[in-house]
Amino acid sequence: xxxxxxxxxxxxxxxxxxxxxxxxxxxxxxxxxxxxxxxxxxxxxxxxxxxxxxxxxxxxxxxxxxxxxxxxxxxxxxxxxxxxxxxxxxxxxxxxxxxxxxxxxxxxxxxxxxxxxxxxxxxxxxxxxxxxxxxxxxxxxxxxxxxxxxxxxxxxxxxxxxxxxxxxxxxxxxxxxxxxxxxxxxxxxxxxxxxxxxxxxxxxxxxxxxxxxxxxxxxxxxxxxxxxxxxxxxxxxxxxxxxxxxxxxxxxxxxxxxxxxxxxxxxxxxxxxxxxxxxxxxxxxxxxxxxxxxxxxxxxxxxxxxxxxxxxxxxxxxxxxxxxx
Amino acid sequence: xxxxxxxxxxxxxxxxxxxxxxxxxxxxxxxxxxxxxxxxxxxxxxxxxxxxxxxxxxxxxxxxxxxxxxxxxxxxxxxxxxxxxxxxxxxxxxxxxxxxxxxxxxxxxxxxxxxxxxxxxxxxxxxxxxxxxxxxxxxxxxxxxxxxxxxxxxxxxxxxxxxxxxxxxxxxxxxxxxxxxxxxxxxxxxxxxxxxxxxxxxxxxxxxxxxxxxxxxxxxxxxxxxxxxxxxxxxxxxxxxxxxxxxxxxxxxx
Numbered sequence: 001x002x003x004x005x006x007x008x009x010x011x012x013x014x015x016x017x018x019x020x021x022x023x024x025x026x027x028x029x030x031x032x033x034x035x036x037x038x039x040x041x042x043x044x045x046x047x048x049x050x051x052x053x054x055x056x057x058x059x060x061x062x063x064x065x066x067x068x069x070x071x072x073x074x075x076x077x078x079x080x081x082x083x084x085x086x087x088x089x090x091x092x093x094x095x096x097x098x099x100x101x102x103x104x105x106x107x108x109x110x111x112x113x114x115x116x117x118x119x120x121x122x123x124x125x126x127x128x129x130x131x132x133x134x135x136x137x138x139x140x141x142x143x144x145x146x147x148x149x150x151x152x153x154x155x156x157x158x159x160x161x162x163x164x165x166x167x168x169x170x171x172x173x174x175x176x177x178x179x180x181x182x183x184x185x186x187x188x189x190x191x192x193x194x195x196x197x198x199x200x201x202x203x204x205x206x207x208x209x210x211x212x213x214x215x216x217x218x219x220x221x222x223x224x225x226x227x228x229x230x231x232x233x234x235x236x237x238x239x240x241x242x243x244x245x246x247x248x249x250x251x252x253x254x255x256x257x258x259x260x261x262x263x264x265x266x267x268x269x270x271x272x273x274x275x276x277x278x279x280x281x282x283x284x285x286x287x288x289x290x291x292x293x294x295x296x297x298x299x300x301x302x303x304x305x306x307x308x309x310x311x312x313x314x315x316x317x318x319x320x321x322x323x324x325x
Numbered sequence: 326x327x328x329x330x331x332x333x334x335x336x337x338x339x340x341x342x343x344x345x346x347x348x349x350x351x352x353x354x355x356x357x358x359x360x361x362x363x364x365x366x367x368x369x370x371x372x373x374x375x376x377x378x379x380x381x382x383x384x385x386x387x388x389x390x391x392x393x394x395x396x397x398x399x400x401x402x403x404x405x406x407x408x409x410x411x412x413x414x415x416x417x418x419x420x421x422x423x424x425x426x427x428x429x430x431x432x433x434x435x436x437x438x439x440x441x442x443x444x445x446x447x448x449x450x451x452x453x454x455x456x457x458x459x460x461x462x463x464x465x466x467x468x469x470x471x472x473x474x475x476x477x478x479x480x481x482x483x484x485x486x487x488x489x490x491x492x493x494x495x496x497x498x499x500x501x502x503x504x505x506x507x508x509x510x511x512x513x514x515x516x517x518x519x520x521x522x523x524x525x526x527x528x529x530x531x532x533x534x535x536x537x538x539x540x541x542x543x544x545x546x547x548x549x550x551x552x553x554x555x556x557x558x559x560x561x562x563x564x565x566x567x568x569x570x571x572x573x574x575x576x577x578x579x
Contacts, residue, residue: 013470189442191432194421198429201418208380208416210401210430268420323419323472 012321015262016274018314022260022306023281030288037291045168051283052161052172053231053238055276057250058257059179060227062275065258066187067220068200068267072128073113074228074254076135077106078247081229082236083139086148095154103229109135110225114218124221132251139244147243150236157237172234176276179227184272196220201268256303257282260310264318281306329392331356331525332377332494337386339372346372348549349386354494359516359526361536361557364546365569370529373546374496377527378410379403391493401430409492413499415483417471424452424467427486451489459485460511477508484515488524495519496527501535513539533569537562547572 011017030038037043057074064071081102088098113131117124150157161172187193195216198206203213228247236242261278263270282303289299330353339347347369354360362370375381377388379397388395390406397403400410417426425448433444433451452467459481464473474482480500487495497516501509516526516539530536536543537557545553545568552573555565567575 189445191434191443194425194429194432194443197421197425198418201420205414205416205418206429208400208410208412210399210404212401268418322470 009321012317014274015269015271015314016277017262018310018317019261019274019277019281021313022310023277023284026281026285026288026306030284030292034288034291038288042168043287043291045170045173047280047284047287048173048176049168049170049238049283050286051276051280052170052176053235054250054253054257054282055176055279056179056231056234057228057254058261058275058279059176059183059272060224060231061251061254062258062261062263062270062272062278063183063187063196063227064220064224065255065263065265066200066267066270067196067217068203069114069117069124069217069221070128070255071110071113071221071224071228072125072251073109073131073135074224075247075250076132076139077109077225077228078232078235078250079139079242079244080109080135081106081232082242082246083143083148083244085233085236086150086242087142089154090148090151095156099156099233103226103233106229107222107226110222111218113225114221117221118214118217136244136248143244145244147241150240153240157240161234161237170238172238175230175234176279179230180272180276183223187272192216197268199267253282253303254279256307259314260307262314269318269322328356329389330354331358331391333389334373334377335387335389337373337376337383337388339369339376339381340384346549347376347383350546350549350551352544352551354525354527356525357520357523358542359520359528359540361540361543362527362529362546363531363533363536363543363565363569367548368546369549370546371498372549374410374498374527374529377403377494377496378408404430404490407491407493408496409487409490409494410496411480411483411487411498411500413502415479417479417483419472420470422468422470423456423464423474423482424448426471427452427455427467427482427489431490455485455489456482459488459515461485476503477505477511480504480508480512481515484512488515488519492524494525494527496529498529499531500528501530501532509535533562533565537565545569545573552576 057078061071061074084102085095085098089095109131113124113128117127159171161170163170187196195206195211198211199213199216207213232247235246257278258270258275259265260281261271261274263275285302285306286299289302333353335351337347337350350373352373364370372381376383379400379402382398395406428448433447434441435444449467456464456467461478461481471479484500500512504512513535516528519526528536528540540557543555543557543565544551545565553568553576
């Protein structure tokens with residue numbers, strides 16, 4: 001005999017459980033509103049394309065949230081990296097070299113966020129809020145508010161986010177899968193992943209057990225910024241133009257994706273696959289609403305409601321099945 | 326006293342701002358000896374052990390471990406030297422599995438090509454063995470989260486973890502504070518077993534009767550000073566309590 005309560009208990013141990021339910025419910029809803037359009041390959045591909053840039057940012061932020069910290073500066077890094085790459089490429093630097101330099105800069109910005117947060121003890125919410133405004137200000141000052149276009153195409157843009165086939169699939173989706181797989185592997189299969197969970201749950205306890213807590217946090221700030229930079233390059237490769245306001249509000253969408261995916265704001269709990277699904281859920285909602293011919297304004301309102309409901313579900317699951325005896 | 330003590334501390338002073346938490350404490354632990362460390366709140370017990378395990382560094386004084394002068398700059402260094410501590414708060418992470426907790430900070434790894442990964446198989450088996458040895462039999466799998474354990478089971482897992490890594494010196498901070506009578510008995514038995522294996526133990530507690538059952542020697546701290554260092558067989562629990570209560574006045578009176 002199948003013990004359904006026991007199965008539920010087992011399923012609930014996985015942070016992805018909540019977002020999986022939300023995905024199924026929403027997909028079913030959209031499929032019943034627009035049955036002929038929603039369940040098609042082009043729809044899947046456009047959702048994946050939308051999810052890829054957001055998803056890469058979400059993975060980075062989720063990894064940092066599991067460490068118990070926040071990063072609001074990802075949206076600014078997401079714009080800064082391609083902007084500087086565009087400047088460099090347009091003045092004759094090879095795009096690959098420019099990209100590597102700027103990804104290193106992004107990683108450095110993240111480390112700086114981490115060092116400031118850890119050394120001064122101010123909340124990362126504040127550090128990265130400051131960094132977000134600082135970088136955005138620089139961007140606007142440098143460009144005078146005007147977008148910068150990539151003058152000559154480069155092979156790298158096809159690698160980063162080129163079309164595959166004619167149905168709308170892009171290499172960005174592959175990058176998202178690769179990034180998800182790498183960080184999922186690190187979390188579940190390496191000592192560093194164990195440290196990341198432990199530091200997020202209790203940095204002090206982890207330190208007592210010999211884990212270099214401060215170092216883990218600082219590195220994970222770096223990872224968050226690095227992923228934001230990579231995602232920015234993916235967006236740049238798709239549009240071949242970068243606007244100084246690119247990525248405004250992205251930090252909140254990425255945090256939404258991570259939270260939908262089961263990451264706790266308090267740290268120590270979450271999943272990369274869940275975060276991937278969280279980002280995909282957001283992208284799918286956007287595509288689904290367009291197909292349902294809902295006015296574009298409703299998208300944010302809709303995501304807001306989903307966020308609150310999904311968080312209530314996730315919290316209930318964690319309280320009931322994960323942290324209780 | 327032919328052999329040098331396992332741990333010897335001389336003239337340890339530790340200040341926090343204007344507060345002198347330790348004012349020149351001499352303290353030692355012999356091999357395979359159980360030392361009870363007692364004293365009222367604020368006596369300096371926690372500060373002293375935090376210096377031993379490298380959380381704090383002393384402002385003055387010298388520490389010798391196995392005859393060698395040491396200066397632990399981090400908990401990791403003390404751990405590597407063979408000093409394990411079970412904190413009163415147990416240092417367990419609720420959201421992680423029992424096996425991940427046991428190996429946190431020194432995870433066993435194996436290589437697959439150029440990639441180093443967690444040896445999950447070994448972690449699971451070893452954790453299971455530790456659970457069986459320590460008598461936590463209710464749990465079905467070491468993959469269960471620590472959140473599922475009772476207070477006594479947590480204490481057992483924390484002690485089991487410390488014992489697993491072949492410590493030379495095991496420090497237990499209030500290990501019986503929140504336990505039932507039966508759970509306390511089990512922890513005291515663990516301490517005696519550890520001693521049988523040649524490990525030295527520092528047992529910090531407020532409960533003189535618990536420490537009196539297992540200790541060879543009892544050291545009393547008061548306001549950052551050592552006020553008594555007693556061979557257990559030569560005192561009664563009531564006398565120890567009196568020393569703590571009077572801050573050493575009862576010693577001078579007699």
